[in-house]
Amino acid sequence: xxxxxxxxxxxxxxxxxxxxxxxxxxxxxxxxxxxxxxxxxxxxxxxxxxxxxxxxxxxxxxxxxxxxxxxxxxxxxxxxxxxxxxxxxxxxxxxxxxxxxxxxxxxxxxxxxxxxxxxxxxxxxxxxxxxxxxxxxxxxxxxxxxxxxxxxxxxxxxxxxxxxxxxxxxxxxxxxxxxxxxxxxxxxxxxxxxxxxxxxxxxxxxxxxxxxxxxxxxxxxxxxxxxxxxxxxxxxxxxxxxxxxxxxxxxxxxxxxxxxxxxxxxxxxxxxxxxxxxxxxxxxxxxxxxxxxxxxxxxxxxxxxxxxxxxxxxxxxxxxxxxxxxxxxxxxxxxxxxxxxxxxxxxxxxxxxxxxxxxxxxxxxxxxxxxxxxxxxxxxxxxxxxxxxxxxxxxxxxxxxxxxxxxxxxxxxxxxxxxxxxxxxxxxxxxxxxx
Numbered sequence: 001x002x003x004x005x006x007x008x009x010x011x012x013x014x015x016x017x018x019x020x021x022x023x024x025x026x027x028x029x030x031x032x033x034x035x036x037x038x039x040x041x042x043x044x045x046x047x048x049x050x051x052x053x054x055x056x057x058x059x060x061x062x063x064x065x066x067x068x069x070x071x072x073x074x075x076x077x078x079x080x081x082x083x084x085x086x087x088x089x090x091x092x093x094x095x096x097x098x099x100x101x102x103x104x105x106x107x108x109x110x111x112x113x114x115x116x117x118x119x120x121x122x123x124x125x126x127x128x129x130x131x132x133x134x135x136x137x138x139x140x141x142x143x144x145x146x147x148x149x150x151x152x153x154x155x156x157x158x159x160x161x162x163x164x165x166x167x168x169x170x171x172x173x174x175x176x177x178x179x180x181x182x183x184x185x186x187x188x189x190x191x192x193x194x195x196x197x198x199x200x201x202x203x204x205x206x207x208x209x210x211x212x213x214x215x216x217x218x219x220x221x222x223x224x225x226x227x228x229x230x231x232x233x234x235x236x237x238x239x240x241x242x243x244x245x246x247x248x249x250x251x252x253x254x255x256x257x258x259x260x261x262x263x264x265x266x267x268x269x270x271x272x273x274x275x276x277x278x279x280x281x282x283x284x285x286x287x288x289x290x291x292x293x294x295x296x297x298x299x300x301x302x303x304x305x306x307x308x309x310x311x312x313x314x315x316x317x318x319x320x321x322x323x324x325x326x327x328x329x330x331x332x333x334x335x336x337x338x339x340x341x342x343x344x345x346x347x348x349x350x351x352x353x354x355x356x357x358x359x360x361x362x363x364x365x366x367x368x369x370x371x372x373x374x375x376x377x378x379x380x381x382x383x384x385x386x387x388x389x390x391x392x393x394x395x396x397x398x399x400x401x402x403x404x405x406x407x408x409x410x411x412x413x414x415x416x417x418x419x420x421x422x423x424x425x426x427x428x429x430x431x432x433x434x435x
Contacts, residue, residue, distance in 0.1 A: 001301075002258075002270070002287050002308040004280045007322070021269050021307050022326070024238055024375065027217050028224065036192045036221035043196035048203045054193035061165045063188065065204045070168065070186040078168075078175030087176060090141065093365050094180060097145055100367030101153045104386035110395065115402040120395035125155035128206060129389060130198035130230075131183075132213035135164030135190055139171035140214075146369050146384065147212045147233075148181050154389035159183055160208055162198060164190025190215075195222035199230045212371075212384070233384055237375035238307075240269040241359055242328040242348075244319050244341060247276040249334035250355060254279075255286035257332055257359050262303040263296040269307040271326070273319045280310040320344035327378040330359045349378045403429050 005017060042050040048065050056062050110120030129151050133144055151159055161178065165188035168174065178186060187205055189197065194205075195215075199222075201207030210231040211223055223232045241261040243254050258270035274280055291300050313319050316335060323331060327347035334355055335341045342353045349372030350362055363370045373381035407426040414423035 002284060002304040002310060004277075004284060004310045004312060006277070006312045008314065017309055018311075021271070021309065022376065024267055024269065024307060027267075028221050028235070032217050032221050033225070036218050037225055039192040039218070040196040040199075040222055040225050043193050043202070044200045048205075051189060051193050051197050051202055051205070054191065055165065055189055058191055058193070059164055059166050061188075063165065068187050068189060068204050070188050072184045074169075075175045075178055075184060075186065078172040079179040081172040082176040086173070087180075090145075090177065090180060093142070094145055094149065096365060096367035097149045097369075098153060098367075101150045101369070101386050104150070105153065106387065106390065115405070116399040117402050118395070118397040122393040122395055123390050124393065125157070126151075126209040126231075126389050126391060127156070128158040128160065128208045129156050130195075130208035130211040130213075131159055131161045132190075132195065132198075132211060132215050132219060133161055133163040133174060134213070134215045134219070135167030135171075139167075139174050141173045141177040142364050142370065143214060144174065144177045145181070146371050148183060150369065150384060150386045151212075151389045152181070154386045156389050158206075159185070160198065160206060161186040162189050162194040162205070164188070164194075190219075192218040192222035195219055195226060199226035210389070212388075214371075233371065233388065234373065234377075234381065236371075238267040238269065239264040239330075240271075240328045240374060241330040241332065242271045242273060242323055242326050243332040243334065244316070244323050244345075245272060245274050245276075245279060245332075245334040246316060246336055247274075247279050248336045249274075249279060251279060251282035251286045252290075253355055253358075254283045254332075254334065255290050258283070258287060258304075258308065259290055259294065259300060260358070260360055261330065262300045262308060263294065264299075264303075266299055266302040267307060268303045269328075270304060271308065271328070272310045273313060273322050274311070275313055275315050275319055277312045280312050284310055316341060317344070323348075327373075327376040329372045329374045329378065330362070332357065332359060347378045349373045349381075349383060400429075 039054060052063055106123050108122045110118055112118050131147050148159060161183055168188055195211060197205040198208045198211050212233040214236055220235050224235050239261050243257060245254055254272055261268050262270045272283055291297055294300060323345060324347045329349040331345055331348035332352040333342045338353050342351055345351055350368060352359055362368050369383040369385055371384035407430050410426040411423040
């Protein structure tokens, strides 16, 4: 049962249920980090041999360097098994995602200042990116699209895909997505060992510049451990949704949207914040009714009991304040004045405005990216996008005249920092002119 909470004080530390929700973790315990560190170090030192050993041990699949790459013929054979209507829907989703992300492209620029000094910034794509596609009980083609398409729009030349071997042949939809995206460099390895292979390279798998894509706790731990040697997207936590609504909203819509996140996992969070106690009661009844027909009912009920809440506050202003403190991955707005309410939301991974902007629209079809900050990190993080696959290089073109004018100032600052060689690099150019 999802409970109704009445809050007169917005101090989130005072309510036990809110503390429980806010204190959810990624599950990366010291034990998992230690076990993962051994795997990462093993692959870093042992290359293909260690990678294949871990694959046999953890996945029960015997591979060789020759059988690690998935043949293009296999990808196309599996892709051919996917229903034509589903393929058509995927193609439209791909087009929508590509269209949206094309608007995120930024250009190189230069400006000219006095004395002929020119400054600028060169924007260029990463050369090679690793994309982790999880196995497990379900296949997520949408996540594959969300990670690959921004990289392609950014101009990344080489995208290397890794995915657990046992599940690959059982999920034709993943092969179909790879084919539609033109991704054919696929290696049938998964887990922490695959992340390590991407980070440090082996004889078979190339070292990449960045690793993106979700996975289990060991994959997340491996990404955390290799960060710094390679870039990563993020360490994703459990999914979450917060709906802010007043008495004009439809209880059945709200309930359906809360359930769409609760079915992700037992530690997902689904929260309504409203100024209407009557609406909270109606949503509670709808949640109970709709849950009865859902296949993942057991997961949903556990999620809602532990991390779900219908929170009643005094006003919509108070609701917005609380929503900003939660800084959730997904925020939905269903009020009499949606635009005014949405304008008050400062911290959210994505904001879905209006009765028909369901969170699942963003997950699959609108074109916005569904790889979003979780666990309150929307206070300082953003959705995955084209900019995550671009790097910016500063350009400096100084003139002789400007160096002569500024060398003394550079000398003073460098000397203040105790860096005499820095100072000398400027003043030597003055001496050269006087000789």
